[in-house]
Amino acid sequence: MDLIEHYNKLYKDSIQKIESDEYSIDNLIDSSLDKRLGITLLVRPNDIIKRNIRGFINDLRQIDPEQYYQPDSDMHVTVMSLISCYNGFYLKNICVPDYIDLIEKSIKSEGSIEINFKGVTVSPSCIMIQGFLCDNTLNNIRDNLRINFKNSDLQQSIDLRYAIQAAHSTVVRFRKRLTQKDDYLKIIENYRDYDFGTLSTDTIELVYNDWYQRKEFVKELHKFKIKTNS
Numbered sequence: 001m002d003l004i005e006h007y008n009k010l011y012k013d014s015i016q017k018i019e020s021d022e023y024s025i026d027n028l029i030d031s032s033l034d035k036r037l038g039i040t041l042l043v044r045p046n047d048i049i050k051r052n053i054r055g056f057i058n059d060l061r062q063i064d065p066e067q068y069y070q071p072d073s074d075m076h077v078t079v080m081s082l083i084s085c086y087n088g089f090y091l092k093n094i095c096v097p098d099y100i101d102l103i104e105k106s107i108k109s110e111g112s113i114e115i116n117f118k119g120v121t122v123s124p125s126c127i128m129i130q131g132f133l134c135d136n137t138l139n140n141i142r143d144n145l146r147i148n149f150k151n152s153d154l155q156q157s158i159d160l161r162y163a164i165q166a167a168h169s170t171v172v173r174f175r176k177r178l179t180q181k182d183d184y185l186k187i188i189e190n191y192r193d194y195d196f197g198t199l200s201t202d203t204i205e206l207v208y209n210d211w212y213q214r215k216e217f218v219k220e221l222h223k224f225k226i227k228t229n230s
Contacts, residue, residue: 014123018178041205043205057171
């Protein structure tokens with residue numbers, strides 16, 4: 001996948017939909033009835049990147065405070081959704097140590113993950129920080145996970161919705177109609193190529209999570225340490 005082409009097409013198509021009021025409102029984000037849960041492997045941006053993202057979010061919030069803005073504690077990049085969130089999933093349904101063992105097997109030959117967060121893109125329902133892979137490490141880990149889980153008897157839904165290849169971080173979700181749409185889109189355009197910083201991490205988290213990765217619903221199951229690049 002050419003990530004530049006992917007993000008550019010997504011941006012162009014989605015901006016047109018927002019301009020013509022064809023964007024989507026997330027009606028579940030404030031619902032107490034939303035019980036979707038799953039397990040995810042993820043990495044988190046460092047404090048510098050979070051601070052830069054916060055600056056972008058604050059600019060948007062000044063224009064329209066009614067949207068859902070992800071707090072620092074929830075910012076992440078999905079490595080792999082192992083069990084996509086659904087109503088009725090509970091940790092008691094699985095044996096967590098079996099998942100930890102298989103993940104360890106999948107990452108043991110790989111080095112640290114490096115992602116450059118540069119620019120923003122949008123979908124018809126949210127705003128994302130673009131992530132660009134500095135090498136093949138993350139893709140190698142994802143491929144190892146696909147092979148090892150599909151050759152196991154463990155419950156999983158890898159690639160069920162789509163085959164994850166990008167490294168974006170979703171930081172804003174539309175939960176109300178945009179009240180000052182032109183000004184809002186202008187802020188997004190201003191950050192279109194903004195360099196938020198580069199992440200180099202040797203830590204991957206396995207979490208039990210809700211759909212939005214909100215801290216109050218997330219339970220850390222294990223932290224994996226991978227070898228650092230020489």
